[in-house]
Amino acid sequence: MELERVQQIASLSKCMDTIPTDYIRSENEQPAVTTFHGAVLEVPVIDLSDPDEGKIVGLISEASREWGIFQVVSHGIPDEVVRKLQQVGKEFFELPLQEKELVAKIPGSQNIEGYGTRLQKEVEGKKGWVDHLFHIIWPPSAINYRFWPKNLPSYRETSEDYAKRLRGVADKMFEYLSKGLGLEPSEMKDGMGGEDLIYMMKINYYPPCPRPDLALGVVAHTDMSGLTILVPNEVPGLQVFKDDYWYDVKYIPNALIVHIGDQIQILSNGKYKSVFHRTTVNKEMTRMSWPVFLEPPPEQEIGPIPKLVNEENPPKFKTKKFKDYAYCKLNKLPQ
Ligand code: OGA
Numbered sequence: 172m173e174l175e176r177v178q179q180i181a182s183l184s185k186c187m188d189t190i191p192t193d194y195i196r197s198e199n200e201q202p203a204v205t206t207f208h209g210a211v212l213e214v215p216v217i218d219l220s221d222p223d224e225g226k227i228v229g230l231i232s233e234a235s236r237e238w239g240i241f242q243v244v245s246h247g248i249p250d251e252v253v254r255k256l257q258q259v260g261k262e263f264f265e266l267p268l269q270e271k272e273l274v275a276k277i278p279g280s281q282n283i284e285g286y287g288t289r290l291q292k293e294v295e296g297k298k299g300w301v302d303h304l305f306h307i308i309w310p311p312s313a314i315n316y317r318f319w320p321k322n323l324p325s326y327r328e329t330s331e332d333y334a335k336r337l338r339g340v341a342d343k344m345f346e347y348l349s350k351g352l353g354l355e356p357s358e359m360k361d362g363m364g365g366e367d368l369i370y371m372m373k374i375n376y377y378p379p380c381p382r383p384d385l386a387l388g389v390v391a392h393t394d395m396s397g398l399t400i401l402v403p404n405e406v407p408g409l410q411v412f413k414d415d416y417w418y419d420v421k422y423i424p425n426a427l428i429v430h431i432g433d434q435i436q437i438l439s440n441g442k443y444k445s446v447f448h449r450t451t452v453n454k455e456m457t458r459m460s461w462p463v464f465l466e467p468p469p470e471q472e473i474g475p476i477p478k479l480v481n482e483e484n485p486p487k488f489k490t491k492k493f494k495d496y497a498y499c500k501l502n503k504l505p506q
């Protein structure tokens with residue numbers, strides 16, 4: 172049987188110094204060739220406990236225009252809640268393969284939820300060195316426990332606790348992003364579907380890779396969400412593209428990494444940038460990450476917010492339903 176999971180391939184190639192050719196990127200993508208090693212430019216780090224809200228709004232707005240990504244510290248989610256989330260995710264990926272396959276994606280289904288390996292059609296048949304688990308964590312009406320790990324007693328409680336607390340951070344982010352464009356505080360979240368916003372959890376599992384110089388974890392992309400809020404583990408690997416170079420994102424304990432996704436770029440009519448990013452892998456250590464994609468409900472129409480459009484600023488994007496946007500993106504069709 173063909174080995175499908177990267178975790179299996181990694182455990183077989185542990186003592187080798189090669190990887191299957193399917194995982195070797197072309198030279199213009201290989202991290203050893205394309206990572207910038209000069210003066211370090213750092214993704215902005217923003218302290219959310221600053222009593223000066225105007226300052227926070229200014230920093231978030233600037234980071235979202237210049238980088239499309241920033242880290243937040245003192246965000247109000249207790250360290251213990253995040254630590255538990257990481258623990259149960261790690262426990263899931265350490266279960267025997269058959270246990271993980273119980274929550275596998277349904278082959279041929281349009282639903283991306285479940286345990287899986289490939290998300291999009293791969294370019295030139297090349298594969299990323301990563302497995303994942305996807306499932307919705309909010310709102311309760313959209314959750315399908317069919318895709319949540321079985322036989323891990325605290326998985327559900329831990330993930331639901333994180334979801335509940337993440338909502339507070341997400342609401343603040345949308346508010347700051349609205350204010351940063353001179354909009355009413357609720358306008359960005361309303362544009363994203365308000366209380367119907369979907370929180371899609373993904374756990375990425377990047378096993379050790381014998382040739383991290385040749386492979387990539389997640390290949391370069393922008394997220395199709397509105398915002399993505401990500402918890403990393405201590406193994407660095409996230410890189411962002413800025414001014415023609417790939418930069419490493421520094422690991423900061425207890426920080427959350429906030430990405431601007433395609434839908435906020437569209438709502439803001441291009442003022443905020445959807446960040447182009449990718450991940451590298453590590454020779455000895457397992458990298459994991461827990462992004463939550465904040466997505467509009469499928470039927471939500473997304474286009475530039477009318478107040479941001481005028482004669483000097485014509486709409487830069489089409490208005491379309493999120494489900495149609497997602498279909499084109501996943502199938503690599505023009506928008
Ligand atoms: C993703 C992603 C980054 C990371 O899954 O979309 O970009 O740090 N992950 O794992």
Ligand code: NI
Pocket residue numbers: 392393394448
């Ligand atoms: Ni991403």
